[in-house]
Amino acid sequence: MDAITLANSFAAIVGLLVTFQSTRDQANISDFLEWLRENNNENTAIVIENDIELQRQLSVFISQNHEEVMAQLTTLNSLMVSVASRMDGLSGLASTFELNNSLSDQAIGVLRQFVNSKSKSIYRVETIDGEVNYLLMSDGNIEYDDSRFIDADVQSLVDNKLITKEALSSSDFSYGITRQAVVFIESLKSDV
Incomplete structure (x- = not known):
């Protein structure tokens, strides 16, 4: 997988995980794959199903305590927006997103x-x-x-x-x- 495809896949999966996890207290990888299909993300479901290590890592992540998962996703979001806000071309876009835990x-x-x-x-x-x-x-x-x-x-x-x-x-x-x-x-x- 080239760097652009890899970055896009990671960002897409993380974004979808945030949405998925925010509506559930408990879930597993099967629930996530089913939810992806129900929400017209068949290609992402196929990518996950074709990568055993990705399935394993997602299973571990999803099975964690709900509050911990949400805290990790919030931290990741904060860091991504903070980094993007300091990059030429992305700073304007990043500033449009609400950042609850921004770094001064x-x-x-x-x-x-x-x-x-x-x-x-x-x-x-x-x-x-x-x-x-x-x-x-x-x-x-x-x-x-x-x-x-x-x-x-x-x-x-x-x-x-x-x-x-x-x-x-x-x-x-x-x-x-x-x-x-x-x-x-x-x-x-x-x-x-």
Whole structure:
């Protein structure tokens, strides 16, 4: 399968999964294939039926807890729209879609610094006077402009599974990088 066909198939299946899953609490791959046919998506059903590994992966995905599936699909949608909003030619289209959990420019700036630093961790440290600093494990501070929203912006990166979070104390945390973060920042290279 060429890259364009592969991208189209993935996007189509994900879009159809969102619609399918939003109307059901429990389902299986057979229910999904039947629903595809009922909704005039015979070609997609055939693609799935002809690929055993795709069937297996869809079965695993569909059989998860409904709330978890919907959270994963929401995260994927948020990331796709966020990436598209920063690409020439797609930014206008992306802006027409409502994005519930969008990443702010500051959040993306924090993530870009983290990825580019090659650090394994950043640390949130709160001083006695309440000032918050985000420190790179590899030495140096994460720079940001608006301290009012920095914690919310970092949490949005956690919520979108771009970084992981571990409590060190009641107010101090360690954050780890994920592969998705590196891929996400690489996809935005032209937006430096």
